Amino acid sequence: MKVAITHSGKQYQADFSLPIDISIPLTGTPDNVNAWYVPHPTIQPVTDGDFVGSVAAGSSTNFNNILFNPHGHGTHTECVGHITKEFYNVNEVLTTYFFITQLVSVTPEPQGEDLVITRSQLETALEGTTPEAVVIRTYPNPQTKLRKQYAHSNPPYLLEAAALFLKEIGIKHLLIDLPSVDKEKDNGALLAHKAFWNYHGELRLDATITEFIYVPDTVADGPYLLNLQIASFVNDASPSKPVLYEIL
Numbered sequence: 675m676k677v678a679i680t681h682s683g684k685q686y687q688a689d690f691s692l693p694i695d696i697s698i699p700l701t702g703t704p705d706n707v708n709a710w711y712v713p714h715p716t717i718q719p720v721t722d723g724d725f726v727g728s729v730a731a732g733s734s735t736n737f738n739n740i741l742f743n744p745h746g747h748g749t750h751t752e753c754v755g756h757i758t759k760e761f762y763n764v765n766e767v768l769t770t771y772f773f774i775t776q777l778v779s780v781t782p783e784p785q786g787e788d789l790v791i792t793r794s795q796l797e798t799a800l801e802g803t804t805p806e807a808v809v810i811r812t813y814p815n816p817q818t819k820l821r822k823q824y825a826h827s828n829p830p831y832l833l834e835a836a837a838l839f840l841k842e843i844g845i846k847h848l849l850i851d852l853p854s855v856d857k858e859k860d861n862g863a864l865l866a867h868k869a870f871w872n873y874h875g876e877l878r879l880d881a882t883i884t885e886f887i888y889v890p891d892t893v894a895d896g897p898y899l900l901n902l903q904i905a906s907f908v909n910d911a912s913p914s915k916p917v918l919y920e921i922l
């Protein structure tokens with residue numbers, strides 16, 4: 675299914691029959707990707723007395739409860755409500771779902787004991803483009819990222835200046851393959867989140883951060899059409915399904 679798109683005076687074409695899903699599947703198993711010290715998600719049949727919500731166990735239907743945490747268990751999209759006293763929910767904030775995006779790859783640089791993404795790395799990678807959304811793939815990029823247990827691993831993160839740069843050039847949606855844009859243990863500083871959402875000024879209520887994506891190596895850097903969909907959770911964050919389409 676080919677589509678022709680006119681956006682900001684430019685013409686694009688994409689083929690909806692060739693989606694590139696950059697979400698991480700969520701499973702109810704211990705090897706589900708994990709961060710923030712939460713137990714693994716569970717997907718279990720509802721039970722009620724003798725009833726077990728499983729066809730294999732004699733029920734008419736499979737009928738599972740799912741217990742998971744959007745921030746800790748996989749691809750999720752969050753709004754400024756992640757860091758504010760006031761309640762903002764991502765379902766109200768994300769109101770359109772297609773964006774022109776740029777996929778960039780960076781190798782985080784050592785800074786003391788950390789690995790960080792710098793402003794100049796993003797400047798270089800974006801090559802002067804100012805898309806609505808940026809998808810950041812970090813190297814190395816092994817497939818084990820799909821089930822990595824990140825707790826206490828001090829994953830790479832974005833420097834405050836890098837997040838400020840993305841805000842300055844008007845990026846509305848930031849997607850990254852790490853558990854957070856900030857350092858794991860930062861005593862609540864959350865510098866990159868705050869910079870991107872302009873926490874100390876007028877909040878960028880319509881800006882989102884999507885963490886825990888996975889972009890396979892076979893996908894080349896460059897421009898894409900992004901379809902960013904969430905489940906309609908009234909919460910600061912929701913599991914999400916970002917999908918890229920090559921621009922033809």
Ligand SMILES: N[C@@H](CC(=O)c1ccccc1NC=O)C(=O)O
Nearest residue numbers: 710745854857858859860861862
């Ligand atoms: N680094 C923060 C914690 C943090 O960032 C966080 C904690 C739980 C769930 C998500 C978090 N950040 C996600 O981007 C801290 O050390 O307080």
